Amino acid sequence: MDEALLRSLTPSVIAVLVRRGADFAAAEDAVQDALVEALRGGAADPSPAPSSSGHPVRDTKGWLITVAWRKFLDATRADVARRRREKRVEEEPAPEPPPAVDDTLQLYFLCAHPSLTPASAVALTLRAVGGLTTRQIAQAYLVPESTMAQRISRAKRTVSGVRLDRPGDVATVLRVLYLVFNEGYSGDVDLAAEAIRLTRQLAARIDHPEVAGLLALMLLHHARRTARTASDGSLVPLAEQDRGRWDTALIAEGVGILQAALARDRLGEFQAQAAIAALHADAPTAEETDWVQIVEWYDELTRLTDSPVVRLNRAVAVGEADGPRAGLAALSELDASSPNSRLRSSGEHPVPRHAAVAAYLHERDGDLATAARLYAEAAHKAPNLAERDHLMRQAARLNARRGR
Numbered sequence: 001m002d003e004a005l006l007r008s009l010t011p012s013v014i015a016v017l018v019r020r021g022a023d024f025a026a027a028e029d030a031v032q033d034a035l036v037e038a039l040r041g042g043a044a045d046p047s048p049a050p051s052s053s054g055h056p057v058r059d060t061k062g063w064l065i066t067v068a069w070r071k072f073l074d075a076t077r078a079d080v081a082r083r084r085r086e087k088r089v090e091e092e093p094a095p096e097p098p099p100a101v102d103d104t105l106q107l108y109f110l111c112a113h114p115s116l117t118p119a120s121a122v123a124l125t126l127r128a129v130g131g132l133t134t135r136q137i138a139q140a141y142l143v144p145e146s147t148m149a150q151r152i153s154r155a156k157r158t159v160s161g162v163r164l165d166r167p168g169d170v171a172t173v174l175r176v177l178y179l180v181f182n183e184g185y186s187g188d189v190d191l192a193a194e195a196i197r198l199t200r201q202l203a204a205r206i207d208h209p210e211v212a213g214l215l216a217l218m219l220l221h222h223a224r225r226t227a228r229t230a231s232d233g234s235l236v237p238l239a240e241q242d243r244g245r246w247d248t249a250l251i252a253e254g255v256g257i258l259q260a261a262l263a264r265d266r267l268g269e270f271q272a273q274a275a276i277a278a279l280h281a282d283a284p285t286a287e288e289t290d291w292v293q294i295v296e297w298y299d300e301l302t303r304l305t306d307s308p309v310v311r312l313n314r315a316v317a318v319g320e321a322d323g324p325r326a327g328l329a330a331l332s333e334l335d336a337s338s339p340n341s342r343l344r345s346s347g348e349h350p351v352p353r354h355a356a357v358a359a360y361l362h363e364r365d366g367d368l369a370t371a372a373r374l375y376a377e378a379a380h381k382a383p384n385l386a387e388r389d390h391l392m393r394q395a396a397r398l399n400a401r402r403g404r
Contacts, residue, residue, distance in 0.1 A: 002060075003039060005060060006035055006038055006039070006060070006064070006131065007035075007130060007131030007132070008131070008197075008201065009060060009061050009064055009131075010031055010035065010128065010129065010130070010131035011104040011107040011108070011128060011129045011131075012061065012104045012107075013031050013034075013061065013064045013065055013068055014027045014028055014031050014107060014128055015104065015106065015107055016065050017030060017031065017065075017068055017069060017072055020069065022072050023160050024110065024156060024159060024160050024162075025153075025156035025157060025160050026072055026075065026076070027068075027072065028127065028128050028156060029071075029075065030068045030069070030071040030072035030075065031064070031068045031071075032127075032133070033068070033071040034064050034067040034068035034071055035064075035131060037067060038063075038064065038067070104129070104201070104205055105168075105202070105205045105206055106168065107128060107129055108125070108129060108168065108173045108202055109168020109169065109172075109173060110128075110159055110162055110168070111124040111125040111128050111129055111155075111159075111176070112125060112168070112169070112172045112173040112175075112176040113158070113159050113162060113168075113172075114169065114172060115158050115159065116155055116158055116159065118175075118176070118179060119151065120151055120152075120154065120155040120158070121155070121172075121176045122176055122179050122180055123137055123141075123148060123151050123152050123155060124152060124155040124156065124159075125176055125177070125180065125198070126140075126180065126191075126194070127152050129198060129201075130194055130197075130198055132189060132194070134148050134149050134152060136189045137152075137189070139189065140183065140189045140191055141183070170206065170208055170210065170211065171210070173202065174210060174211065174214050174270060177195050177198055177199050177202070177214065178195070178214060178217075178218075178270075180194065180195040180198070181195035181196070181199075181218050181221075192218070192222055192225070193222075195218060196215070196218050196219065196222060199211070199214055199215045199218060200215060203215050209261040209262075209264045209266045209267075209268060209271060210261075210266075210268040210269075210270050210271065212257050212258070212260065212261035212271075213258065213261050213268055213269075213270035213271030213272075213273070213274050214270040214274075215254075215257055216254040216255070216257040216258035216261065216270075216271075216274040216277075216278075217254070217270050217273050217274035217277055218254075219250045219251075219253055219254035219257070220250070220251060220254040220255070220258075220274060220277035220278055220280075220281055221277060222247070222250055223246050223247040223248075223250035223251045223254065223281065224238075224241065224246050224247075224281075225247075226245050226246075226247075227241040227242050227243070227245040227246055228241065229386070233386065234386065234389060234390060234393075235386050235387060235389075235390040237390075238280065238286070239286035240286075243284070243285070246281065251278075251281045254274065254277075254278065254281075255278050255281070255282075258271065258274045258275065258278055261274075262275070267300065267304070268304065269301060269304045269305050272297055272300050272301040272304060273301065275297050276294055276297045276298065276301075279293055279294050279297070280294075289320070291317055291320040291321035292321045294317045294320075294321070295314065295317045295318055295321050298310060298311075298313060298314035298317050299314070301314075302314060308334060308351045309351060309352065311330075311333075311334045312331070312334060312351050312353065312354060312357055313357075314330060315327050315328075315330035315331040315334060315357060315361070316357055316360065316361070318330040319360075319361050319364060324361045324362075324364035324365035325365060327361045327364075328358075328361050328362070328365065331354075331357065331358060331361065334351070334354075352381075352383070353378065355374045355375075355377045355378035355381065356374070356375070356378035356391060358374050359371045359372075359373075359374035359375040359377075359378055359391075359394070359395075362374060363398065368398045368401060368402050369402065371398055372395045372398035372399050372402065373395075375391050375392075375394040375395035375398065376391075376392070376395040378391045379391035379392045379395065
């Protein structure tokens with residue numbers, strides 16, 4: 001059977017079982033068991049087993065519903081503590097065409113429920129909506145499978161009493177999907193590609209400019225993916241990337257989606273971020289980047305979010321548009337607005353990558369000693385090995401220049 005097709009049908013099949021009376025946790029377990037049976041070739045099927053080359057999607061969905069419901073009944077009957085439910089589940093519904101109602105959107109909302117931590121929401125979304133196995137998710141996040149299983153189990157218990165017909169928060173769903181996207185690639189699962197697939201699926205079910213904005217942002221960032229690392233695995237900064245390696249088809253798709261979203265005049269943070277990414281993608285060379293317009297978009301983004309990370313990135317853009325001194329002045333404004341003066345006075349800063357940005361601006365301003373020190377400081381705080389190595393090389397490069 002086609003694994004991609006099976007995974008795409010997972011959320012709607014879970015929703016059918018929930019509507020039939022299964023609680024969410026049991027429904028999700030039953031569907032996962034049905035997926036395993038399908039991928040293994042499974043038992044005899046009352047309808048012909050679907051495949052990637054022959055049967056229509058509704059046949060595949062109907063088969064999954066039938067098998068998953070049987071798995072749910074088997075698990076329910078085997079559970080002594082739930083014997084009081086036997087009367088309700090004794091009779092299996094006759095095979096019938098899959099319902100026309102698609103509850104996939106509600107499942108997105110359920111998996112990104114505000115009661116869940118971000119880590120739990122991400123894990124549950126990948127499992128219930130994405131159809132990934134617990135092992136795949138654990139490998140992607142570099143944690144033991146038992147740890148991830150416990151996280152998913154707790155998340156399912158947390159939302160088990162939430163009804164599918166309750167309205168959800170689109171913004172929360174988008175934040176969860178963006179968290180998945182930013183994990184990139186690890187294990188045998190490409191989380192960036194998975195996030196794009198899930199966001200496409202969401203965009204097909206809800207007409208919302210911010211959903212389109214997030215999809216555009218993901219596509220525009222993903223288009224540069226192959227150019228971000230050298231053959232030895234080291235990071236390549238945006239200004240030094242080979243733009244001939246960028247995926248022009250993804251860029252064109254992302255720009256088209258973004259333009260349609262912006263035309264609706266309901267600006268949100270993901271649309272603004274996508275507009276910045278589009279301006280980078282539109283520049284034939286780094287020197288031709290329209291930094292003035294990028295600063296204007298960062299101003300919009302600051303008004304929308306007032307995020308210190310956005311203001312940090314804005315300082316870089318100001319430094320490119322108006323010179324490093326202006327960028328350092330914008331960075332000072334961020335420092336002045338930081339609520340934690342104690343951290344600042346001790347040399348720490350609550351905004352991630354602050355030291356790296358300060359180092360870059362000081363280097364452009366000609367203060368190589370300060371820049372080298374800040375690059376080394378930034379390397380010490382880097383969130384991953386590739387970024388740490390890149391920053392250490394920058395510090396070493398400047399120290400070598402100073403020693404000449």
